[in-house]
Amino acid sequence: MANTVTAPAKVAVQMTVNGTEYSAEVEPRLLLVHFLRDNLGLTGTHVGCDTSQCGACVVDVNGASVKSCTVLAVQADGAEVTTIEGVAKDGEYDPVQRGFWEMHGLQCGYCTPGMIMSARALLRRNPNPSEDEIRHGLEGNLCRCTGYQNIVRAVTYAAGEINGTGGAESVAAWEQRVAGQAS
Amino acid sequence: MSAAVEVPEKLVGKPIKRREDPRLITGAGNFLDDVRLPGMAHMAVLRSPYGHANIRGIDTSRAKAMPGVVGVFTGEDLKDVNPLPCAWQAGKVQNNVNTPRVLALGKVTHVGDPVAVVVADSRYQAEDALAAIEVDYEELPAVVDAELATRDGAPQLHENAPHNVVMQWSCGKEAAEVDAALAAADVRVSERIRNQRLIANAMEPRGSVGRYDAGTGEYTLWATSQAPHVHRLLTAAFVLGVPEQKIRVIAPDVGGGFGSKIFLYFDMPLVLWLSKATGRPVKFFEDRSENYLHTAQGRDHITDVEIGATKDGKITALKVKTYANLGGYLSTVAPGIPTTLYGRMVAGCYKIPNIHVDVTGVYTNTAMVDAYRGAGRPEAAYLVERVCDLVADATGVDPADVRRRNFIQPGDFPYDTGIGMLPYDSGNYEPALDRALEMVGYQDLLKEQAKRRADGSGKLIGIGLSSYVEVCGIAPSKWIGLPGEGWGAGLWESANVRVHLTGKVVVTTGSLPHGQGHETTFAQLVADELGVPYDDVQIEHSDTLGTPFGFGTYGSRSLTVGGTAIYKSVAKVREKAKQLAAHLLEASPDDIVFEGGKAYVKGSPDAVKTIQDLALAAHVGYDLPEGMEPTLEATTFYDPPNCTFPFGTHVCVVEVDRETGQLEVVRYVAVDDVGNVVNPLIVDGQLHGGIAQGLAQALYEGAVYNEIGELVTGTLNEYAIPKASMVPVYELDRTVTPSPVNPMGAKGAGEAGTIAATPAVANAVIDAVSHLGVKNIDMPLTPERVWRAMHNA
């Protein structure tokens, strides 16, 4: 039922995105992803579906990864938001970004910002995930290019950097396990 | 070779990490929806809710009065705009070409057919106004199944296509000759094999932004495009009637395509037309559900195959009758897929003396079908690889031996299959098969399979093989272009290589990436061939302004055709540099050695002119040999003499739950031969992704329409593309048989995984339950289908 005779009142929102405070008056129906992309110009967060499946739009809200296409901007009022643009610090990539670059964890790159945001959240909860835990933890993110193997390697690399065993070393160990299972 | 000249390390063959990635991992990529222009308005599309209907009238008055609405437009407003063209009219379809109009006029042929558009200040407002458009439809009976659509009494989509037939096409020997061979065969098998409809699902949906500049009369189109030059040509000359030079097409970063972004779509000319009509730049970016309804889909074949074989598993005859569902209208190259790229590939990597293929292209009340990753070859490979297993089943010969006994042999190349494909360039099929069987531990698996079957322990094991060959690097223009059979145009590629005064190199190419890493691979090639630092090479692409014409990226042709154009341009630059070096070093050009970016006189490696010295000299131009033009650059338009034919063997091992049909892929081994490899990191990535898509066709994906033409699997909630947890680890290896067709010896890798994986996985699942008498199961091999096959067998 379209109820467009009188437009609902706009609502004031204020949020801190990548460390910068923003405030705006928005329509209640404005999705967080559109607020980030269209109001703030942070176009690194992508839209790949309309049913909350693909995860291209994943951002952190108050430290938890969420699909910004399934959150209203007004629901994020007062929140701390981190998008892909806020991940690298002082030009230095985050370990997950490094993992994706080193391990060829992306091809077209469209799912990549959401994938990186989800992988970071996964590693915050579990800095030493098994392959199954990585695959399960990324179920909310679809990639059509890589077949996921290099994403698993990328997250394994990042885990190695974060937990101190070393990125390349962790991937090598994973590859050895795989070869061991195979033989 | 002289020890005194330092030659930089070669980059070709090295796993260089991609130069595209820094922008993509930081959110700094620039995709279509990221394009923002001052004053930009947004378009929303009203789509047919009916599979088949006449439009009696459209009332847009209420919508026009809605807040923020700039304009509302219907097919009537665009009556004078031409329909979209069908470029590849294979099978002589000229008499019944029915292509979509920019907006439907008078009738709709599938759910999702664009009927009207709203242009508004925001997309939210445009969507609001759609609800206020009133369309008076007269619903008509619909038909969605290609075979049923050809029967007497079926609903007719287009007046000029009786029985909804687009074309009847055939290849190979005469049917009677193949019938005789079938009759004479020791063993005969027949089967109906379906290749279900798939939705490409590039993670970035499609979109367009159009801007008309009233001052210059020029149009700019940003589009999610695998072929911007072709889109300019078709939009300008075929649809809008605007001079081609007045349109510029830019493909920004493209978020995957898999074929679906090759074609011309309604929105491309439409946003340009609307921009002129409204005086505003106009953006359209489809929702995923819109993508499901109207972006071209893939596959959808029903095939009846008859097979003749000897007792020891030699295939002697193959008779193929295929219905190819092409949807409600013809998409840009649709008829070419089930003909040239499918029918002419059904021999696979086997010597089959008698083949006859019939293909009937059919209109139905479904979305258009066109090329999707592999385009025809996956359907062919699936068919012939199922055929091998059916022969194995009928003769008792091991499936690996059936393949081995029928393989084209290394001494046979170039090999003509006799069904109208170009001769296979090179191949050595058995080593890939042997290596794959060795990696997977074939003999042990067979024992384990037999044990579990006998004692009922554990899950059932299935082992599936797929020895594939495919055609890449399309294609020689004189073959692919032939009107009535080919697509009436060439398939060459172009490149300009320019060494600037500073020694920096700019390559402009008509080839372009949507995830394949062209910027990296091409730079590796140029750095090696020209002897310049990798970081000094810039690859420019994807904008018709500033790049030479190219046909686009598909058919695994970027390196083999586009890369060769670059390779040859570099060779021309090197040759000119040698001439100039000879002049500066006061020697004969014949005595000049050019290696590692340095030129010197044979035997005098101490006096060198670097490529940078020569670029400077060529640009300043005051000391050039008589008759030499300034600057150092060259352009090549490369038309390949043949296609390339990558091959390999994939082996899949599955476990099937006896009680539920639930299955798990426990091993996946792929031994591919893509010829020489420039960047193994990128090639492995292409294979991984290809395997995932092929595996997904076997197990998960399938577009389902109901009887009235509604897409039941209309969102990602119902249509399953694989998640990370739904795919196995891929174990890769390679054999290397260089292609003689191009100087790199490359064959192409973009589609191989997809082509190989579907039959490997399907064969594995069917093998797991074959001891129960199961011969075939339709894809996707859902647990229910597997369970029913087990229990009905």
Add this chain to the structure above:
Amino acid sequence: MFPNQFDYRKPSTVQEAIAILSSDPDAKILAGGHSLLPAMKLRLASPSTLVDLGGVKGLKGISVNGGAKIGAMTTYAEIRDSKELAKAFPLLGEVANNVGDAQVQNKGTLGGALAHSDPAADFTAVVLAMGGSVKAVGPKGERTISADDLFVDLLTTSLAADEVLTEVSLPGRAGKTGMAYEKVHHPASGYAVVGVAVVIPTGTDGVPDSVRIAVTGATSKATRATAAEKILSGKKLTAENIAAAADAVADGLELNGDHYASAGFRKQLLKVHAKRAIERAAAQVS
């Protein structure tokens, strides 16, 4: 992808929320939003007003004291990560970890899942099998609705339009209790093609009393499998009894089917997964 217009209200008390709901029959409660917002994006739902419970204090939180009380706005992630629940009701964390994906778990709420009564949700069946109940607050005050009475039909509960589900209670048990949930994921949506939740409480003699089995995914709403329950209740957990109960799991139920899995196949899945769930639960009490 672009919802219709609506008014947005963010009350700070339950009473305020009820007042808004009472005054506007087309208003809807926004909890985690992971069922409602996707429907609104496709314009399949167009509420006039969204009443965001995100600002209401006291609707979040987990307390375990024999049984468990879980605030309606508690997310799956909070259930998944709760150390208290991991000790008392480990099944809940396991189920939460398999709802949707990590992002759904971060936003989706237990109360939202129960109030929505999606036919393929997980927690509906789990709460039903556990014999849980919900607290509903409306204009006339507060009432407790047992899970048995909560799920009425497809996407329909016995909650009134102006009632707010505030809390979920799960009873504790004196003796040992076995619990298991077995699910077949839909490959696209991740929802249950079928799900079977089994709760086996035992007395001191080790014999199960009042076994509860609930199914989801296969029926229009989460539903008790009473025929199977009867077979097991008061009897020893022998292989024979378990098999008989599993075989009867779909008896008396009207099963649905779709293009992915027919009713007949769902029946088979229910039987197999009921057996597996009962065996898992039985193993905890034997």
